[in-house]
Amino acid sequence: MIRFTLRRLLTAIPLAWAVVTVSFLLLEAAPGDVSGVLVPQGASPALREAILTKWQLEAPMVTRYLTALGNLCSGDLGLSVVRERPVLDLIREALPATLALTGCALAVMVLLGLGIGSLQALRRGSWLDRSATITSVVLHAVPSFWLAMVLVLCFALWFPVLPASQATDPMAAYLPAWRQGLDRLAHLLLPALALGAANAALIARHHRSALLEVMDQDFIRTARSLGLGPWRVLTRHALRAAVLPTVTLLGVALPFLFSGSVVVERVFAWPGMGTLIFEGIEHQDTPVVLGCFLVYGLLVVVGGLLADLAAAALDPRIRLD
Amino acid sequence: MASPPRLQRLTRQPMAAVGLGLVVALTLLAAVAPWIAPYDPLQVQLGPANSAPGLEFLLGTDAVGRDCLSRLLYGGRVSLPIGLLAVAVAVSLGTAMGAAAGFLGGWADTLIGWLTDLFLALPRLVLLLAVLAVASRVQHGRFLLVALVLGATGWMPVARIVRAQVMSTRGRPWVQAARGLGLPPSRILVRHVLPWALPPVMVHASLLVGTTILAEAALSFLGLGVPQPTPTWGNMIAEGMHRLDSWWLTVFPGLAITAAVAGFNLLGDGLRDALSREEETAA
Numbered sequence: 162m163i164r165f166t167l168r169r170l171l172t173a174i175p176l177a178w179a180v181v182t183v184s185f186l187l188l189e190a191a192p193g194d195v196s197g198v199l200v201p202q203g204a205s206p207a208l209r210e211a212i213l214t215k216w217q218l219e220a221p222m223v224t225r226y227l228t229a230l231g232n233l234c235s236g237d238l239g240l241s242v243v244r245e246r247p248v249l250d251l252i253r254e255a256l257p258a259t260l261a262l263t264g265c266a267l268a269v270m271v272l273l274g275l276g277i278g279s280l281q282a283l284r285r286g287s288w289l290d291r292s293a294t295i296t297s298v299v300l301h302a303v304p305s306f307w308l309a310m311v312l313v314l315c316f317a318l319w320f321p322v323l324p325a326s327q328a329t330d331p332m333a334a335y336l337p338a339w340r341q342g343l344d345r346l347a348h349l350l351l352p353a354l355a356l357g358a359a360n361a362a363l364i365a366r367h368h369r370s371a372l373l374e375v376m377d378q379d380f381i382r383t384a385r386s387l388g389l390g391p392w393r394v395l396t397r398h399a400l401r402a403a404v405l406p407t408v409t410l411l412g413v414a415l416p417f418l419f420s421g422s423v424v425v426e427r428v429f430a431w432p433g434m435g436t437l438i439f440e441g442i443e444h445q446d447t448p449v450v451l452g453c454f455l456v457y458g459l460l461v462v463v464g465g466l467l468a469d470l471a472a473a474a475l476d477p478r479i480r481l482d
Numbered sequence: 483m484a485s486p487p488r489l490q491r492l493t494r495q496p497m498a499a500v501g502l503g504l505v506v507a508l509t510l511l512a513a514v515a516p517w518i519a520p521y522d523p524l525q526v527q528l529g530p531a532n533s534a535p536g537l538e539f540l541l542g543t544d545a546v547g548r549d550c551l552s553r554l555l556y557g558g559r560v561s562l563p564i565g566l567l568a569v570a571v572a573v574s575l576g577t578a579m580g581a582a583a584g585f586l587g588g589w590a591d592t593l594i595g596w597l598t599d600l601f602l603a604l605p606r607l608v609l610l611l612a613v614l615a616v617a618s619r620v621q622h623g624r625f626l627l628v629a630l631v632l633g634a635t636g637w638m639p640v641a642r643i644v645r646a647q648v649m650s651t652r653g654r655p656w657v658q659a660a661r662g663l664g665l666p667p668s669r670i671l672v673r674h675v676l677p678w679a680l681p682p683v684m685v686h687a688s689l690l691v692g693t694t695i696l697a698e699a700a701l702s703f704l705g706l707g708v709p710q711p712t713p714t715w716g717n718m719i720a721e722g723m724h725r726l727d728s729w730w731l732t733v734f735p736g737l738a739i740t741a742a743v744a745g746f747n748l749l750g751d752g753l754r755d756a757l758s759r760e761e762e763t764a765a
Contacts (some may be wrong), residue, residue, distance in 0.1 A: 179600050187612050298497070302692065302743035304699050307719055307736035314726055314733075420607035424700045428723065438608060439704070442615040450612065454604070461603045 162473070166466065173462040177455060181233060184454045185226055185447070229451065238455075239448035241441075248452040251437060256456065258328050259433035262356065262426070263418050265349050267411070269357030270418075274364025275407065279395065281365065282372035290369075297362035306424040309355035313428070316351060324348050326430040352429045356421050360414050364407055372403040405476050412468025416461050498752020504745030508738070512558030519552040524711050532728045542730040544721060553713035554734055560714040561702075562742065564629045565695040571633025572694070573687050576640025577676070583641065584648030585671050591645075598638045606635050607700060614706040624708050628701065632694050643686055647679035681757045688750030692743040699739050715739045 204212070232239055238248035277297070281290045317325035324330065330344050375381065376399055384398045423435035430436070434453055441449035511518070526546040535542040541550040583594040601609075613631050651657060652675055660670045701707040702716025703723075710717055715735040722731030 175596075176600060176603055180604065184612060187616050298744055298748060299740060302696075302740045302747055304696050304703075304716075304719075304736060304739050304743075306700060306703050307732070307739065310719070310723060310726065310732050311736065314729055318726055416602065416605045419605035420700075423605070423607050423611065424703060427704065439611065442611055454608065454612075457605055457608055458603050461605070 162470070166470070169462070169466045169469070173459065176462065177458060178230075180454050180458045181230065181451055182226075184451055185229060189222060229448075233451070233455065238452040241446055241449045243441075243444045243446045243449075248448045251449060252434070252452055252456055255432060255434045255437045258431060259419075259422060259426070259435065261328075261345075261349060262352055262431060262433060263422055265353035266357035266360070266418060266422070269353050270360045270364055270414070271407075271411070273357070273361035275368055275400075275404070277361070278365040278368030279372060279400070281369040282376065283391070283395070285373065293365065297365050300358050300362035301366075303359055305355050305359055305421040306428050308358060309352065309425050309428040312351045312355055323351055325351070328432055352425050352431060355428075356418065356425045359421070360418065363414070364410060367410055368403065368407050371406050372399060375399050375403040378402075401475065405472055408468055408472045408475060412465045415464040415468075419457055419460065495752050495755060497748050498755070501745045501748025501750075501752055504741050505749055508558060508742050508745065509562060511555060512562050515552075515555040515559055519549075519555045521549040521552045523548065523552040523556040523713050525549075532725065534728075535730050541734050542728070544718075544731055545725060545728075550718075550730060550734060553718060554715070554738055557713040557715045557718060557735060558738065558742075560625065560708050560712060561695055561698055561716070561739070564625060564632070564698050564708070565691050565742075565746075567626075567629040568632035568636065568694045568698070569687050569690045571630060572636035572690060573640050573683060575633060576637035577644050577679070577683065579637060580641040580644025580646075580679070581648055581671060581676060584645040585652060585667070585675065594641065594645075598641055601635065601638050606697065609635050610697065610701060611704065611706065614701060628698065628707050632697055632701075636690060636694060636697075639690070640683060640686060643682050644676075644679045647682065648675055651675045651678045685750055685754045685757065688746055688753055692746040692750070695739060695743050695746070 229239070236249075238252070240246065241248050241251055244251065277293050281293050284290050313325045316323045324347055328345065328348050329341075330336075330348075334341075336344065380402075381394060381399055384394045389397075422433065423439065425431070426433050426435035427439065434456065438450060438453035438457075440446070441453060520540070526548055529539055529543050529547055529549070531543060531545050531547045533539060533543045535550075539549050539551065541554060544550055544553070579594050579598070583591040610631060613635075614628070617627060617631075648671075657670060657674050660674050698707060698714070699716035699719070702714045703720045705717070705720065707716055708714050715738050718735040719732055722728065722735075725731060
């Protein structure tokens with residue numbers, strides 16, 4: 162298992178290199194350049210020269226590419242050209258917000274998806290099953306950013322019970338610790354729901370058919386004939402076998418979740434990676450964009466690895482090599 | 483074959499029939515938009531700004547007094563064709579990649595497999611964001627550009643499907659017979675191997691239209707798609723973002739997107755069921 166993990170992480174290296182190279186070339190191809198942002202209007206030629214040298218803006222492309230690569234290898238993501246702060250710090254500030262958001266969305270996905278899917282499979286053919294099927298078709302087709310706005314409309318505007326933007330209340334620092342925690346949770350609820358709902362529908366669908374398939378198998382009949390109650394059969398025997406494809410699906414769904422988080426973060430003014438990379442692209446802040454790209458790529462690789470490890474832990478038949 | 487024709491088998495499933503209905507209805511509405519739209523979608527100050535849905539303006543007006551219903555109808559003329567065009571690009575590209583990987587094998591397979599993994603490892607939207615932001619100065623032909631970029635970032639699943647199909651077909655007796663007859667490899671590939679990959683690719687293409695319409699909407703929403711004043715469903719939602727009290731600006735375009743995506747998804751699921759049943763009856 163350790164060898165498997167190491168090998169998977171090794172495959173991330175060429176991937177990271179390709180990601181960096183591709184995004185570097187993309188940003189190079191962009192019209193205009195950051196010097197317009199950096200050099201103040203009416204600056205003397207000497208000042209202009211000094212600024213351009215400081216940021217290596219006049220060095221040939223190959224030099225800048227190699228510098229960027231070298232710095233990345235030593236873990237230095239460089240300085241944000243626009244904010245003049247280390248990119249690593251910016252990412253360190255933004256990453257927890259994004260991880261909290263996607264983590265909660267993942268929880269929404271799994272809980273809602275498994276719960277609804279299980280109910281559907283147990284009550285197959287009932288009105289509950291049918292209405293849940295239709296709901297999941299609709300939810301799966303809803304754009305997450307639109308769902309986000311509709312949620313804000315319902316729960317922040319018409320029935321103002323939840324906050325509609327930012328990750329914390331501006332006055333949160335003056336509150337006692339437990340109220341701060343509550344405040345964070347309240348801010349997380351709507352974005353996580355908006356982000357997780359569409360994928361929850363996907364999971365419910367897969368889980369329903371997986372569970373139905375498992376319920377037909379011999380070992381479930383055996384468990385039933387031993388006199389176990391339906392709840393115990395479900396939780397102890399059926400779920401464990403049926404949950405595997407879902408775990409694999411989670412690994413596949415991760416990039417979609419990160420894609421969705423970029424737009425959802427925009428709706429909620431969420432101070433995460435999506436906002437960071439969006440602003441970086443807007444201002445042609447190359448180091449920030451490169452750093453974000455790299456982190457997104459790593460997140461996906463690590464997420465996929467975790468999903469594989471979890472699948473192996475759940476099913477002893479899966480061998481990791 | 484004694485089985486009923488395909489379309490009939492498709493419409494016999496209620497969900498697939500609903501999907502087909504949605505797709506046909508929305509396509510028709512977009513196609514005849516110039517004739518049925520009550521007003522010019524670009525005309526400002528048609529009525530009072532931000533007026534709620536009513537008799538005169540069925541879906542209300544936006545902040546500069548344009549008619550939302552007309553904009554919604556015209557929006558379909560951007561969002562739907564971009565989705566279809568992008569999927570055409572994705573399917574062509576994916577088929578070429580998958581066919582090359584599966585048929586040539588060896589280093590071509592390794593290289594294409596690696597490329598596929600690379601594209602899959604990045605969140606698609608982040609990639610789209612970067613490419614379109616780079617091309618932000620391109621205003622002419624933005625429509626084509628968005629479609630191309632969406633296609634170029636959506637080919638990976640198609641490539642995987644085609645590769646798997648080609649690998650499983652290339653050892654079959656009729657392919658060996660064609661080889662034995664001395665047919666050129668390109669002809670074998672096109673005439674005797676690729677047709678077998680068509681059914682799963684069709685299913686996937688239909689599902690892909692749905693995700694592509696969603697991606698286009700997200701891009702429009704972020705201001706990187708087809709720019710204003712041309713209405714697209716995505717940029718109409720974006721306009722509503724800071725005027726949530728005018729809920730009609732947001733709600734209706736979102737419903738249109740949902741209907742379109744659900745339609746294509748249901749159609750894809752129906753196709754898959756119809757095809758798998760066909761396989762069962764054939765076996």
